[in-house]
Amino acid sequence: MASEKEQLISELRRRISNVEPLPEEPDFATSEETLARYLKSRDWKLDEAEKLLRNTIEYRRKTRPLHSDCVWCHDRPGYHSMRQVGFDEVGRPVIYSNFAQAATHRNTMEDSICHVIYLIENAKITMKPGISTWVFIIDCTGMTLNSCNPKLGYGVTQILANHYPERLGMVLCINHSPVFHGVWKAIKVFLHQNTVVKMKMIRSKRKIAQTFSKYFSDELSDWMLAEIKVNKQRPLPRSQACFWNGPSDTGSHDPRGCQSYVAQFIETFPLNSRVPMKRVHKPHPNIVDSLAGNVEIVQASPDEIRERTRAETEAVTCSDSDDEIQDGEHDLTISEEFQIPHDAVHLST
Template sequence: MDAKKFVTENNVEKEDRSNEEEHKKILQMKDLIKKQDSTSKEYDDLTIRRFLRARDMDIDKACSMFLNYLKWRKTFVPNGSICVSEIPNHIAQNKLFMQGNDKCGRQISVVFGGKHYPNNSGGVEEFKRYVVFALERITSRMPAGQEKFVTIADIQGWGYSNSDIRGYLAALSILQDYYPERLGKMFVVHVPYVFMAAWKMVYPFIDEKTKTKIVFVEKKQLKSTLLKDIDESQLPEIYGGKLKLVPIQDT
């Protein structure tokens, strides 16, 4: 047998076994969580799988994480969604946009850190509602079969009046604890030196998997770096592409 063909077939067999083992764990996890919370039956296998993968296939840890998610959702999003009327200060700041998909089909969002003013935004609770509003909008627009999104975090113009450590940590907690395996990649662009002080305070709270998805981009390499992942036709105009940005509340 050709050596290359043997390696390919061997890899396929390993992948099939891995998928089979994963499916078995998904079924086990669904059975366990259904006994503790009957509302879990409303969630599909892909959702269960994201929590399972977030806990490195440890069923007990994944079950605990998912049950915490169900409890949080009932209290924080009792009506199933966040309305624009619940986050007026953040909508007014117009700092988060959506448009286009990367080469993997992942939805692209763009957030402008220099437009976030925590002292004029209704406190950390409203900001948490805004984060959930944004994540729900992004995930609801994902094409069939796609589970992840890409974010361009533009920090141009960021200063001390934009610094919001409590808010950043709250947003990070929501993303990691309640929307696991959703972030595909984050490009951090136009980073002023002053921002790094805030980044150093947040960085220790980022889990290892999320850290690998964050890419700081040099200004001189901005367009070329983004074009490796995003076709010019799907890249926002402000980065040399052809798409206009659309405010997330208008999507």
């Protein structure tokens, strides 16, 4: 006899069967993996899961995320630094970002959502059977409220909660400052507790190394520690600001990702895959541009230079202390333009 959860999956599949399949993803709505994720995200409440899944089907039909691309990065190389760099020990894609590397420190909801959708849709292509979640590493070095604030964070999280439920495996936030702590404090009250516990904030060099060793291979751990270290240099080395290019010297640090990821997904990337016959994983948009030899050359504007200087000034030095920032310590005053609307809804996992 089928278990109660199996019965719920079968019933949700039956209810969704009258929905027109997505042309490029005909099995998306009826696959067991999708059905189970949507039910789990709604605590196995059938009506709520059905509503959420129907909304996602129409969202994907309208936005066609399989064709997503980040025009902001193509037009302004390095507009976003977030990129896949490897996999954790169980095979989950690892996505890394560092605010100091970004070409701009003024992000909007539109450009942030676009870039994240591009990354996670392409990360899905690299996931082996049985893997359904991903890992984010947020290096807060160089973070300002213009580049990450409660309103922006809530908007991106809302899209993920509504249309990519139960996809988040873990978030490692490192080198976090009082600015990030204030942003997190404002956002987390709107999140499901299951999401909150997936956030791990780490400040000390010792704990960062221990955490990487726990979840990542030696290869990825070594790459991450090297990447974090060099991204703290002031001024930021050009090789890190132009993280889409491979190293000029053999054996030098490669900011595009760990060696195994680079070998499997960058060095073998087919340059005609912008419109592929078969979907292939696309790395960061500027890595694709660099491989094709058509990265735009753009001079930093006075505003960008001022923002970068400010970010470097406010950068947090990785501490040897294991003490975390406590609630009430360094309370942050957030202007109204960056605040989450008072009528915002609480989000699911």
